[in-house]
Amino acid sequence: MAKKPAQAKESPEIVADRLRRMKWWTEARFGMFVHFGLYSQLGRHEWVMNRERIPVKEYEKLARTFNPRPGSPREWARLAKKAGMKYMVMTTKHHEGFCLWDSKQTDYNAVKRGPHRDIVAEYVAACREFGLKCGFYYSLMDWHHPDGHRCVKDEKARRRFCDYTYGLVQELMSNYGKIDILWYDVSWPLQSPEKWESAKLNTMARRLQPDILINDRSQLPEDFGTPEEHISAAQAGRSWEACMTFNGSWGWRPTPPEDSHSARKVVTMLQQVTSGQGNLLLNIGPKPDGSVPPEAIERLTTVGKWTAKYGDVIYGKVDRPEGLEGWAGCGTWTRKGKDCFFWVFNWPGETLAIGGLRTKVKSVQLLPEGQSLRFKQEPRRLLVKGLPKACPDKAVQIPILKINFAGKGRQVLSAGVCDGF
Numbered sequence: 281m282a283k284k285p286a287q288a289k290e291s292p293e294i295v296a297d298r299l300r301r302m303k304w305w306t307e308a309r310f311g312m313f314v315h316f317g318l319y320s321q322l323g324r325h326e327w328v329m330n331r332e333r334i335p336v337k338e339y340e341k342l343a344r345t346f347n348p349r350p351g352s353p354r355e356w357a358r359l360a361k362k363a364g365m366k367y368m369v370m371t372t373k374h375h376e377g378f379c380l381w382d383s384k385q386t387d388y389n390a391v392k393r394g395p396h397r398d399i400v401a402e403y404v405a406a407c408r409e410f411g412l413k414c415g416f417y418y419s420l421m422d423w424h425h426p427d428g429h430r431c432v433k434d435e436k437a438r439r440r441f442c443d444y445t446y447g448l449v450q451e452l453m454s455n456y457g458k459i460d461i462l463w464y465d466v467s468w469p470l471q472s473p474e475k476w477e478s479a480k481l482n483t484m485a486r487r488l489q490p491d492i493l494i495n496d497r498s499q500l501p502e503d504f505g506t507p508e509e510h511i512s513a514a515q516a517g518r519s520w521e522a523c524m525t526f527n528g529s530w531g532w533r534p535t536p537p538e539d540s541h542s543a544r545k546v547v548t549m550l551q552q553v554t555s556g557q558g559n560l561l562l563n564i565g566p567k568p569d570g571s572v573p574p575e576a577i578e579r580l581t582t583v584g585k586w587t588a589k590y591g592d593v594i595y596g597k598v599d600r601p602e603g604l605e606g607w608a609g610c611g612t613w614t615r616k617g618k619d620c621f622f623w624v625f626n627w628p629g630e631t632l633a634i635g636g637l638r639t640k641v642k643s644v645q646l647l648p649e650g651q652s653l654r655f656k657q658e659p660r661r662l663l664v665k666g667l668p669k670a671c672p673d674k675a676v677q678i679p680i681l682k683i684n685f686a687g688k689g690r691q692v693l694s695a696g697v698c699d700g701f
């Protein structure tokens with residue numbers, strides 16, 4: 281993980297180039313993570329090989345039976361599009377070491393074994409067909425390659441393993457046309473970017489893919505931070521993307537339906553990332569045959585109904601709602617320039633109150649249509665009137681009001697209720 285801010289000692293040219301490359305990404309907000317590999321067949325988490333100490337030779341047999349239905353990546357991409365996601369990131373090689381593409385570095389891959397098809401090629405084609413940006417997850421850690429752990433103690437093994445890593449990443453960056461994101465993961469066991477030769481790796485990736493975005497998991501900060509299973513904004517100026525599982529496991533694991541995030545929960549995550557100028561990369565773990573678990577289909581379809589109505593609030597350039605309270609009663613805020621958005625998590629009925637606003641309100645509108653609402657601004661609260669009795673968002677019960685202030689909106693809510701506080 282990044283220890284220092286990315287821009288610490290970067291030249292203005294590098295910073296400007298990053299802004300250019302990252303434009304689409306900072307506006308995309310919502311992406312789909314896909315964890316798919318041999319482990320998907322077992323349904324016991326993608327760390328199953330390690331956690332259950334399955335011997336390499338025994339685990340390798342899973343490659344024979346791995347046979348996702350052709351067209352599975354199209355199902356993922358179709359669902360991502362429907363949910364309002366703008367990009368995808370798929371595990372081309374997870375910690376298990378099995379490559380989902382036609383590698384020349386190893387025959388432990390999906391073309392030489394199992395389905396005898398290039399799953400990465402199918403995935404890239406699916407992203408393109410549905411107009412989604414295309415990202416490659418790549419695990420540096422490798423439990424299958426004999427040098428994958430030896431490399432920490434044996435310099436010759438390190439040399440071989442770095443060359444192997446370089447070769448694999450080079451194939452990924454060379455053979456599939458334009459790739460938008462290189463998403464590294466777990467850099468165990470080598471302890472430094474020098475040992476991994478990360479700078480060399482990333483220079484090669486950028487030479488082959490000049491627009492590519494690279495995450496912070498090759499032990500270099502690169503373009504964006506990757507909080508995992510929590511949504512915490514990076515400091516302003518640093519891009520970040522929260523990656524979240526749907527049900528506590530990245531790889532497929534059958535769980536009771538209530539273990540999967542509800543559509544409403546996903547929308548609350550979208551509020552959190554939007555207010556912090558970050559992205560949400562939400563995972564699906566396809567089943568062994570490549571199909572998407574029904575809970576994810578159902579919930580993402582509902583999320584899609586919401587993004588179809590309120591998407592303008594999350595996509596595009598957003599700002600942090602500084603000066604406005606994170607916990608403001610029945611809802612909370614996001615912002616885009618002069619427009620402030622109040623996401624109503626608990627619909628109060630015909631009148632809605634927001635306390636502690638210190639700035640004059642110019643207008644209040646109900647999205648998505650934007651009809652103007654009557655309001656009364658008292659010294660200590662804003663009363664919005666004439667709202668529909670029933671919550672107007674039928675998908676997840678999170679409608680949004682657009683509020684314009686005369687100037688930068690400010691809200692002060694202390695624990696006391698006395699006048700002036």
Ligand code: GLC
Nearest residue numbers: 315326327465466508523530
């Ligand atoms: C972790 C896990 C891994 C998962 C990843 C996603 O680092 O090791 O299984 O792929 O997070 O962020």
